[in-house]
Structures are given as C-alpha cells and as structure tokens.
Amino acid sequence: MHQPMRIDIITCLPRLLDSFFAHSILQRAQQSGLVEVAIHDLRDYSVDKHRRVDDYAFGGGAGMVMSIDPIARCIRNLQAERAYDEVIYMTPDGKRFDQRTANRLSLTRNLIILCGHYKGVDERVRQLFITKEISIGDYVLSGGELPAAIVSDAIIRLLPGVLTDETSALTDSFQDNLLAPPVYTRPADFEGHTVPDVLLSGHEAKINEWRFEQALSRTRQRRPDLLGED
Numbered sequence: 001m002h003q004p005m006r007i008d009i010i011t012c013l014p015r016l017l018d019s020f021f022a023h024s025i026l027q028r029a030q031q032s033g034l035v036e037v038a039i040h041d042l043r044d045y046s047v048d049k050h051r052r053v054d055d056y057a058f059g060g061g062a063g064m065v066m067s068i069d070p071i072a073r074c075i076r077n078l079q080a081e082r083a084y085d086e087v088i089y090m091t092p093d094g095k096r097f098d099q100r101t102a103n104r105l106s107l108t109r110n111l112i113i114l115c116g117h118y119k120g121v122d123e124r125v126r127q128l129f130i131t132k133e134i135s136i137g138d139y140v141l142s143g144g145e146l147p148a149a150i151v152s153d154a155i156i157r158l159l160p161g162v163l164t165d166e167t168s169a170l171t172d173s174f175q176d177n178l179l180a181p182p183v184y185t186r187p188a189d190f191e192g193h194t195v196p197d198v199l200l201s202g203h204e205a206k207i208n209e210w211r212f213e214q215a216l217s218r219t220r221q222r223r224p225d226l227l228g229e230d
Ligand code: SAH
Pocket: 089, 090, 091, 092, 093, 114, 115, 116, 117, 118, 119, 120, 121, 134, 135, 136, 137, 138, 139, 140, 141, 142, 143, 144, 145, 147
C-alpha cells in the first residue's frame, strides 16, 4: 500500500482541532489509513518556563506577536523526520483559497499548516519557513485553526477512496468551473411539490443532460464570473 498523505498542523490551541478531525468523513479517512493528521501543540516547543509562545510587538502597538523560536523548533523537528511539499501559513493576507488550490494540494504527500493567533506570527517565520500563504476569505478570524480545518477538509475529501462514491467529488461545485445542479431525494411528492420528471425517468443520458443544463443556468445566474461572463 502506498504511503498515506500526511498533514501536520501547528497550533497553540490543539483541543480546538481535535474534535474537528474526530467525526464523519475525516475520521473515517484517517481510520482507513488514507490520511494521517497530526496536531502539534506549539507550547510543547517553548523553552520558556511558562510555555509562552508570544511576546510584545517591537515598536509597540496593540496585540501580541507569535515568537519565532517555538515555531522554528517545531517545524525543524518535523522536517528532520520527512520532506514536506509545502509549509503553509494561514493568514488573511495570503492567496484566497479555492477548489483549484484544494485539488493541487490533494496531490501532495506531506504538508505542514501553521495556525496564527493574536496579531499573527513574527515576519521572519514567513520569510524563513513558509512556502505558501493561504487566506480563506476577506475577513479576519481570531485564529488560524478554523482556516486550517477548512483547508484540510477540502483536501482530504478529494483523496481517492475517502468519499464512498468515487465520482462524487467530481460532481461538486467548482469542479469544471460549474456550480452543482439541484439534488432531490424521497419523497417524490412533498405536499404537492414534486421532483422534476426527468430524474424519475431512469434515462441516464437525459438525466445527465438535464443536470448539465441546470448546472450551467445556475452558474450563469449566481456566478457568471466562473464562466468568464461577468
Ligand atoms: N493582524 C493580522 C490578523 C491576525 S488574525 C492581519 O491583519 O493580517 C490571527 C490569526 O488568525 C492569523 O495569524 C491567521 O492564522 C488566522 N486568520 C484570521 N483570518 C484568517 C483568514 N481569513 N484566512 C486565514 N487565516 C486567518
């Protein structure tokens, strides 16, 4: 069997991430050996007797800055064990995350994801260790844990074998630059609101055609930018 993908997440709030990876699809993916997720408590790498990982900003101003020392120690420890494809820092001034980036990252083997806190990390961490900076959108959160969880989730569900229906990820929104078509399940009639006839026809070619048309018109309506039409 080939090596599972590995994601190492560095955080000063490990508990926040533990539960996220302990459920549903992400839990199953780990249990079946398709991905290994390791969460590292940054405080374990602090040599300070109070296990501090932050300090006051040079030049003054509000907000603490995450120190380079524990982060450097943690990253170097990991890099001594294996080669990493990317060392990612979650940050609002990074490149906006999208499905294309998720697809690309799902083809890598080993990733480190660093979660920031407070005012962010010492700039030298970014210069010396970080190979990729990712934002999950134009808003500011209090920590990088949710962003790291979002990026990990988007990557892991793309790994072969993770979703039960192998083709399922391919028909999601943004693959092929189209939004997903509407979906229905039983009952076929809910208080007079019925399901489109074609879906009950059993005619696969017609169903696929209908889905494609729906995806196209939905994309045109909601996200013409994806079609280059805005
Ligand atoms: N002072 C920084 C914000 C720090 S927010 C600035 O203005 O750019 C604290 C931490 O939360 C960041 O270090 C980052 O790891 C995380 N974070 C907040 N918003 C984020 C976003 N939109 N995308 C990714 N990470 C984010």
